[in-house]
Amino acid sequence: MHQCSESSAVLLSRPKKVHLFLFFFNGFCNEWHFLATNPIKTNKLSSMKLISKLKRITTAAALLAIVFSFQLSNGTFAQQTSTQSTLLYKVSGNGLKKPSYLFGTFHILKSDYLQQYPAVKKALDKTNGTVVELKLDSTMEVKMGAAMQLESGTISTVLPESLKDSLNSYLKLELGAVLTSFNTLNPAGLNMFLTILQIMKYAEPKINQFGGVELDRYFANYASDKGKKVVELETIDEQLSIIYGSNLEQQVTDLRLFLQNEKQLVPLTNEMLDVYLKHDLDGLFALSEEIKKYSDPNNPIYSTIEKRNTKWMNQLPDLIKQEPYFIAVGALHLVGPEGLIEQLKQLGYEVTPIEL
Numbered sequence: 001m002h003q004c005s006e007s008s009a010v011l012l013s014r015p016k017k018v019h020l021f022l023f024f025f026n027g028f029c030n031e032w033h034f035l036a037t038n039p040i041k042t043n044k045l046s047s048m049k050l051i052s053k054l055k056r057i058t059t060a061a062a063l064l065a066i067v068f069s070f071q072l073s074n075g076t077f078a079q080q081t082s083t084q085s086t087l088l089y090k091v092s093g094n095g096l097k098k099p100s101y102l103f104g105t106f107h108i109l110k111s112d113y114l115q116q117y118p119a120v121k122k123a124l125d126k127t128n129g130t131v132v133e134l135k136l137d138s139t140m141e142v143k144m145g146a147a148m149q150l151e152s153g154t155i156s157t158v159l160p161e162s163l164k165d166s167l168n169s170y171l172k173l174e175l176g177a178v179l180t181s182f183n184t185l186n187p188a189g190l191n192m193f194l195t196i197l198q199i200m201k202y203a204e205p206k207i208n209q210f211g212g213v214e215l216d217r218y219f220a221n222y223a224s225d226k227g228k229k230v231v232e233l234e235t236i237d238e239q240l241s242i243i244y245g246s247n248l249e250q251q252v253t254d255l256r257l258f259l260q261n262e263k264q265l266v267p268l269t270n271e272m273l274d275v276y277l278k279h280d281l282d283g284l285f286a287l288s289e290e291i292k293k294y295s296d297p298n299n300p301i302y303s304t305i306e307k308r309n310t311k312w313m314n315q316l317p318d319l320i321k322q323e324p325y326f327i328a329v330g331a332l333h334l335v336g337p338e339g340l341i342e343q344l345k346q347l348g349y350e351v352t353p354i355e356l
Contacts, residue, residue: 085279086353087331088120089341091320093350100320101127102340102351103219104331106276108203111212117356124222124326129229131319131327133239135220140236147244148189155183155190158248159255166259170194187251188244191258195269198262202270206277219328231319233312233329254295261294268294279356281335288332306338313343 092099101123114120124130134140156164156179164179167190171177174197182190200207212218220230246254258265268291275283312329319325327340334341341351 085281086356087276087279087281088117088123088354088356089334090123090352090354091327091344091349092352094348096320096324096349098126098324100325100327101354102334102344103326103328104281104334105215105219105328106273106331107214107216108207109215109273109276110207110210111215111218112210113212113215114218119354119356123354124219127228127324127326129231129323129325130219130223131231131233131316131325131329132216132220133233133329134216134236135230135232136217143236143240147240148186148192149184150186154180155185155187156180158187159252163252163256163259167255170259174198186244187248187255188246191251191255192243195258195266198266199269202266203273206273216328219326223326229325231315231325233315234308257295265291265294276331281331284332285335309333309338309340309343312340313347316340316344317347 087104089102090099091102103120103123150158159167159179167179171179171181174194175181182193185193213221223230268287272284272287275287312333316327320327329340333339336342344351
């Protein structure tokens with residue numbers, strides 16, 4: 001087990017900033033909610049407890065890696081497929097006895113957002129089950145937290161001196177912390193932590209105007225509560241291998257690029273939430289292309305996006321042939337020549353936009 005650094009307490013020495021981060025993720029588990037609603041008390045926790053809490057916080061960041069690694073950086077498509085301003089589509093024809101439905105989610109948005117769009121619940125109630133990328137549970141959260149940790153050593157020993165200096169300056173400015181506060185994290189884990197930290201400064205007020213649970217979790221829970229089927233398209237191990245499976249050299253490169261391009265990347269990523277709330281899938285696609293300009297084109301994650309959609313399309317036709325399903329996946333998986341909408345059309349299905 002990694003030993004705690006004495007400087008770990010510094011991480012929570014600025015309650016306002018840490019409170020904002022924790023409050024943003026308070027839907028994931030009770031302990032995060034405790035920290036979010038008791039920012040002063042966290043200063044009194046022992047250093048061991050602080051590290052424990054930090055690991056739980058980074059698990060929350062891992063949950064959101066699905067957003068930023070799999071969707072926001074999706075740049076593999078050569079062109080866009082024009083779509084109507086909606087997030088909900090009916091899939092029919094091609095021998096289907098009953099239609100299924102396809103919905104594009106934004107993983108960190110909460111379920112009360114859907115209350116203003118009754119068409120979504122109507123579609124849910126017409127199906128016999130729900131398909132999601134992954135149904136999260138507590139065991140997966142442990143795996144996610146572990147994936148952000150170094151197998152051995154500390155992050156201070158794997159980073160070049162120039163990057164360590166830049167990170168220490170950045171962390172001191174943003175959190176009043178130092179790099180050793182994050183010694184157990186791998187570079188990809190720290191990158192994700194810092195990315196989410198910056199994004200939530202902008203997104204937190206917009207996200208927290210809606211209560212409930214995250215959209216994907218809501219759709220899975222809704223089906224379970226009604227005794228319907230819940231089908232997962234991937235396993236947690238598959239997702240984590242893509243997000244955190246790159247070698248340390250690639251992780252260090254990505255972390256350096258984040259620091260270099262943060263002022264360009266963060267506003268673009270923040271804008272994606274605004275565009276999503278307008279139901280503009282084409283706009284999301286355009287922003288993801290712009291984000292790619294500030295990322296490492298050699299990052300192997302780019303070659304996996306198309307493969308994931310193709311893998312899902314090996315499962316979805318058989319599912320919807322048997323019975324109607326509500327398919328809820330990240331919004332950017334819907335668009336583009338290799339997106340689910342276009343691939344379903346190529347197989348002979350009618351994919352009809354439903355006005356929200």
